[in-house]
Amino acid sequence: xxxxxxxxxxxxxxxxxxxxxxxGYIIQFTLINNKLMSEIxxxxxxxxxxxxxSFLRINxxxxxHDEESILYLITLKNGVKGWISDSYSIYADxxxxxxxxxxxxxxxDKK
Numbered sequence: 339x340x341x342x343x344x345x346x347x348x349x350x351x352x353x354x355x356x357x358x359x360x361x362g363y364i365i366q367f368t369l370i371n372n373k374l375m376s377e378i379x380x381x382x383x384x385x386x387x388x389x390x391x392s393f394l395r396i397n398x399x400x401x402x403h404d405e406e407s408i409l410y411l412i413t414l415k416n417g418v419k420g421w422i423s424d425s426y427s428i429y430a431d432x433x434x435x436x437x438x439x440x441x442x443x444x445x446x447d448k449k
Contacts, residue, residue: 340391340392340393340410340441340442341390341391341392341393342392342393342394342395343392343393343394343411346394348396349396349397350396351396351407351409351423353396354394354396354407354409355409355421355423358394358409358411358421361419362419363411363412363419363420363421364419364420365377365378365418365419365420365421366378366420366421366422367383367412367420367421367422368422369422369431369433369434369437370382372385372433372437374388374412374420374422376418376420383414383418385437385440385441387414387415387416388412388413388414388415388441389413389414389415390412390413391410391411391412391413391438391441392410392411393408393409393410393411394408394409394411395407395408395426396408396409396426406425406426406427407423407424407425407426408423408424408425408426408430409421409422409423410422410423410424410438422434
């Protein structure tokens with residue numbers, strides 16, 4: 339299940355990244371060929387290795403809707419924590435959206 343974290347108080351994506359890195363989400367992930375890749379060591383992770391995903395929506399004051407961002411916080415089953423960001427608008431990454439929807443389906447099928 340993907341859960342939204344509310345009341346984080348961040349108004350920029352960089353500010354949100356700084357906050358979550360202090361919480362231990364230190365690895366930046368990228369999505370390549372339907373796998374998460376660590377920016378630190380290029381390790382690859384499949385959906386079945388994800389324990390949980392939460393997210394923060396970043397709505398900058400007085401910004402246009404196409405400037406909104408979303409920061410996904412990913413915890414792997416091995417305890418590794420990281421993040422991946424996306425646009426929260428028509429500019430969103432379709433492959434990332436599909437990956438997250440597939441994770442939701444995979445995690446709900448396991449219950």
